[in-house]
Amino acid sequence: MKKVLLALGLLTSVFGSVSAATLTPQKGVSILYINGQAAQNKISENQINEGFNQVLVRFDKKFGNSGVYSSAPYVLNFDVTGEEVEIKSPKVRSYMEAEKIFEAVNPSWVVLQDDVAIKYQQDVIERKPGFAPFGGLESRLAEHNASKAVYFKDGVLLDKPAEAVVLTSVVDNTTAQTSGKAQKPVKLAETQNIEQLQAWYIKASKQERKEFRKWMIDQE
Template structure:
C-alpha cells in the first residue's frame, strides 16, 4: 500500500462525501464510467475521486517483468468491473508479479483482481476481460467500452453505472416467461442501448418529426 496516499485519502475523506479510488504499482487506470483517464504529461493517473455508488472501472496490468536475465514490459488486455463505493477509499491491487512466465500464467488462468479497502479488508472483484478486434482494437478504449455496454444493456448516469437489464427485465425461472418491469423511461433507455446506429438515427428523426405537445 502507498502509506502516504492512504494518509492523504483519510484526511480528504473527513471533509467530503466522495471517495478516492487508487491503483497499485503496475496497474494502469484506463477509464472510469465510460470516459478515458488520460495521463497528465508523462505521469500516469493513479487515483481518481469518485462519488458514492456504483462505478464502472477499466484497468490493465502494464509493468516491467523479467524474461530470463533481461527486463521486458508485459501488458494485458483491458479488464472491466464495477465497484460500489460507500464513501470509503480503496485501491485496486494484484499479487506481486516479477517474471514474464509468472504474469502469463496468472492472467491465462483467470486473474484474481482485488479491492483493498482503507480499513484493511480486501474484497475480490468480478471482472470481464474486454475483447477487441483488429490491430488497433484497444486504441479507442471509450469505443470498446461503449460497445460492451450497448451489448449488455448498461448505461452510465450521473457517474453511476446502471445495468438496465437487471432493472427492467424479470425472468420467471420456472416458466421462462419474460416480464418487462420498471417505468417507461427505464424501458426506453434499455431498448435504446440495444439499438443499432441506424435504428438510433431513425428514432431521432422520428422524434424530431413528432409533435408531442
C-alpha cells in the first residue's frame, strides 16, 4: 500500500508538469489560485493543464474617485482541450454597478477557449465578518474543495487518492478495536490507487514509462 501511494506521488509530479494551455486574465480579473496552488502571475499569463482545471479569480478595478472595488473570490471549474484560455469579468461601468453585480448569486464571467465561450461551474468563497473577510484564503479554498470532494496534489487533480488516504487514516485509528471491519476500506483504497496508477501509466510517454519502471525496481 505504501509503495502504491509513493508511486502515485511520483507519477503526479512527472505527468502533472505538462502544460497544455495558456491562461490569460483580461483587464479587471485577478488569478489568485490555479488547481489549489497560488498563481505565478495574478494579472498575466499562466500555464494550465489539459482536462479539468479550477481557477480562483477576483474582480479588481479602480473607478476614479470611488476607489478600487474588489469582489469576493470566485471558484471557476472548467475543462481544457484547447491552447488558449481567457477569463473575462462581467461588464462593469461604475463602483455601484460592481457592488450590484457581485452581490448577485452568479455573476456572468466569460471563459473563452480558443476564442469560443465554454461552460464552467462557479462557487463563491463567502465573506467572513471582521477585519480580514477573506483571510487564510488557501486553507479556505482547500476546505471548500474538500466539501465538494475535489482534491489536488501539486496542482494536479486526483480522482481518488485523497479519499483513499482518509480511509487509511480511519483504519489506522480503529484497527485495535474493529480490525475485522477495517479491512474493506483498505482494499477499496488499494483498488482506487491502482486504477489511478494504470491511468497515468497509459498516458505516459515511452521515456516517462522507462523512468517509472526504473524507479519501481529501485524500490524493491
